[in-house]
Each structure stands twice: as structure tokens, then as C-alpha cells.
Amino acid sequence: MRIDVISIFPEYFAPLDVSLIGKARERGILDVHLHQLRDWAHDVHRTVDDTPYGGGPGMVMKPEPWGEAIDTVLAAGPGAQPRIIVPTPSGVPFTQKLAMEYAREPWLLFTPARYEGIDSRVMAEYGSRMRVDEVSIGDYVLAGGEVAVLVMVEAVGRLLPGVLGNAHSAVDDSFAPGAMENLLEGPVHTKPPEWRGREVPEILLSGHHGKIARWRRDEALRRTAKNRPELLSTLDPESLDKHDRQV
Numbered sequence: 001m002r003i004d005v006i007s008i009f010p011e012y013f014a015p016l017d018v019s020l021i022g023k024a025r026e027r028g029i030l031d032v033h034l035h036q037l038r039d040w041a042h043d044v045h046r047t048v049d050d051t052p053y054g055g056g057p058g059m060v061m062k063p064e065p066w067g068e069a070i071d072t073v074l075a076a077g078p079g080a081q082p083r084i085i086v087p088t089p090s091g092v093p094f095t096q097k098l099a100m101e102y103a104r105e106p107w108l109l110f111t112p113a114r115y116e117g118i119d120s121r122v123m124a125e126y127g128s129r130m131r132v133d134e135v136s137i138g139d140y141v142l143a144g145g146e147v148a149v150l151v152m153v154e155a156v157g158r159l160l161p162g163v164l165g166n167a168h169s170a171v172d173d174s175f176a177p178g179a180m181e182n183l184l185e186g187p188v189h190t191k192p193p194e195w196r197g198r199e200v201p202e203i204l205l206s207g208h209h210g211k212i213a214r215w216r217r218d219e220a221l222r223r224t225a226k227n228r229p230e231l232l233s234t235l236d237p238e239s240l241d242k243h244d245r246q247v
């Protein structure tokens, strides 16, 4: 997968050199290209923003630098068209389902904005010939979309074949389709069996896999009911047996 990011703060993306994503890049699973938006702002101050038409607070990002930057990336890209992703509070929710959809794409172009956003004609221009997604990572306002890009690149990158070791495949994740779909993860434990007087639940040491799976589902239901009760209504009643209903 190729990923391009255009930003006025490309240094925000240094974390993409480390850990999981860094290794995926070293192994050629992920090909990340960073671009400084100001390289396409040709005035002496390399201006990328201006006051909003119609008045209102803050500044808006000018269309010309974005248009030239995106055209340059498209021309230098691997051919075909990338999927353009604009992180914004006004976007559709970023979910594990959307991360899985993006993980199947050959080329993603992220356009994190600063200020109040990008002149809306930019995405109208590209939206007429390729997929442009406005995506929110949560209901809050950040100073810029860069951290949202880091969130999405990590969520997508870990799904790429070969990125996660065999020890853990993403298919077991919460929100991944399957038996634990839309349930939160329950508690996890490792050695030692007793720590500060607190013991690991006996069932986990029993080696009885059926009972362990039942215990884990009970704990997932309990945590989901406590922290995200609205997710319980999305569960298929068929998948809830009599025992579940008592939890």
C-alpha cells in the first residue's frame, strides 16, 4: 500500500518511522510519502490561509496550494487514483469497518487541514473524479488533522497482511466481524498468577477452553453493558443465548 500525506507540519509524522508502521515500511509493506504543503505556496511568505468569505472566526486554507500539491502527488503516484481522506469533525465516523475497507485500497492520500478547514472547492474538484472521504475520528475539535491521520494510518496499517506477528491476528479484534463482533474486549491477564494479593481468575488457569471462552464472553458483555450499552442493541439476538441474557 502507498500512503501520501500533504501537511504544513510533516514533522508530525515522525512516529510513522517507529514500531509497527516503521517496520512495515522497512519491509516494503507500506510506502509512505510526506509532502510540505507550503512548497506549493509561491508568495514570499508561503501563505496557505486567508480570511473566510462571509466572515466568521479563524482562517480558511486557500485552494491554490492544495490544488497544485494534490495534482503533483497524483502525477507522481503509482497510476490509477488514490482514495482521498480528509480528517474533519464534520466527517463520517472512522470505524474498524472503514479501517478494513481502507486496508484493501492500493493508495491512500491524506489531506490533514489546519485552521477552520480547506476551501470546499478543493474536494469538490477532486470528488468529481475520485473517492473523497471526509472522516471524523471523534466528536471533538483538534487544531489540525495530523493526529487524526496518525490514528487512521495505525488502525489501517496493522490490518495489512504481515504487519501483525502471528501471535495476534486482527481478526480477533473488538468490532471485527465474528463471534465477539461489537463487544468490547474483556479484562486480560498474564503471569504472575498472584500480584499484590490479587489472583488471576481461576477459570483462566483451568485449561478448560469452553469455560474460558464462556467466561470471556460474559466479561465482554459486562464491560460493554457498563461502558457502551448502546452497542448491546446492535447484537444479533440469535447470538445471545439464555445464559448471555442473565449477564
Ligand SMILES: COc1cc(COC(=O)c2cn[nH]c2)cc(-c2cccnc2)c1
Residues within 6 Å of the ligand: 086, 087, 088, 089, 113, 114, 115, 116, 117, 118, 135, 136, 137, 138, 139, 140, 141, 142, 143, 144, 145, 146, 148
Ligand atoms: C478539514 O476541516 C477541519 C479539520 C480539523 C482537524 O480535524 C479534527 O479536528 C477532527 C478530525 N476528527 N475529529 C476531529 C479541524 C477543523 C476545525 C473545525 C472547526 C473549528 N476549528 C477547526 C476543520
